Amino acid sequence: MMGPVLAACLLIILSTAWISQANEALCKKDGGVCSCNNNKNSVDCSGKMLTAIPINIPTDTENLKLNYNKLSSFLSKAFHNLKELTYLSLSTNQLQTLPEGVFDQLVELDELHLNDNDLKSLPPGIFDKLTKMTNLDLYENKLQSLPHGVFDKLTELKTLSLNVNQLRSVPNRAFDSLSNIKTLWLDTNPWDCSCNDILYLSKWIREREGTVNGIESATCVDNKAVLDITEKDAASDCVSPNTTTAIPTSTTTPASVIYDDIHEIKVPQENFQKFLGYQEPDHLPTQPQCLMSISGYLGLMMSLMLTSAAILYVFHFLKKA
Incomplete structure (x- = not known):
């Protein structure tokens, strides 16, 4: 016969297992698309061909990977x-725009990876609430300009990657607030060194040469180093791309456009079904993911049955005693 102490121990073990299974089920309410590490508050949704961000991601998640998917907007x-969240990766997707204020609640964020997307511009103030961030990746996009003051609040930033974009210049004083910057990648941009708005960047690079890594690699379209540009070289008062407004405008509004709440965030018609809860086929879990999900729920049911049996046994033993 099993003693009361052994029965109590079994009850504790089974209860712990049940809680673990319940947490895992919570993490996989999206059909098992994402994998979760509850001990590290980490959720990995990378490489799942997602076209929409999964729902029911645990609110205590600190590390979220959404890279290598098909996200074009959210x-x-x-x-x-x-x-x-302290870590968020949205790299290697198909993002073309970012809604204004989308990161405003992520005040604990330390790293943000937006590289390898199709971003042509950034909304003003998009990073203003991320005052604790130390790493920002924007490389390999299609950025043509930067909003004035877009990095002003990032005083803790240590690494900033702007390389492999289409930047011709940066706004005046764009990097002045980056007092802790250690690495700034600027290469592989078509820096226009014939226009006088390049002079700020040239001077900034010269002043920090040797203390900030990566900046010397910035070259003009004629392969001349940006840091070597003088006022004589950049004598023209050119009309540069608009650096005050990041959201491109259009003269026509397609009938397939809807809006998110009171914000004028344009959402393609192809995403409308997602608002109604429909999931496209490439967002559904694969057969192995389904099997994993089913096995998880079977495990949960087994834990419940064993826990119930242990409880009944304890009550039966106490009643006999």
Whole structure:
């Protein structure tokens, strides 16, 4: 016969297992698309061909990977329930725009990876709430300009990657607030050194040469180093791309455009079904993911049955005693 102490121990073990299974089930309410490490508050949704951000990501998640998917846009409130995030990777997707305020609730964020997307511009103030961030990756996009003051609040930033874009210049004083910057990649941009708005960048590079890594690699379209540009070289008062407005405008509004709440965030018609809860076939879990999900729920049911049996046994033993 099993003693009361052994029965109590079994009850504790089974209860712990049940809680673990419940947490895993919570993490996989999206059909098992993402994998979760509850001990590290980490959720990995990378490489799942996602066209929309999965729902029911645990609110205490600190590390979220959404890289290597097919995300082209998301709502302005996509991350508003994930206030504990310190790491967010959206790299290697198909992002063309970012909604204004989409990162405003991520006040604990330390790293943000937006590289390898199709971003042509950034909304003003998009990073203003991310005052603790130390690493920002924007390389390999299609950025043509930067909003004035876009990095002003990032005083803790140590690494900034702007290489492999289409930048011709940066706004005046664009990097002045980056007092802790250690690495700034600027190469592989078509820096226009014939226009006088390049003079700020040239002077900034010269002043920090040897203390900030990567900046010397910035070259003009004629392969001359940006740091060597003088006022004589950049004598023209050119009309540069608009650096005050990051959201491109259009003269026509397609009938297939809808809006998110009161914000004028344009959402393609192809995403409308997602607002109604429809998931496209490439967002559905694969057969192995389905099997994993089913096995998880079977495990949960088994834990419940064993826990119930242990409880009944304890009550039966106490009643006999």
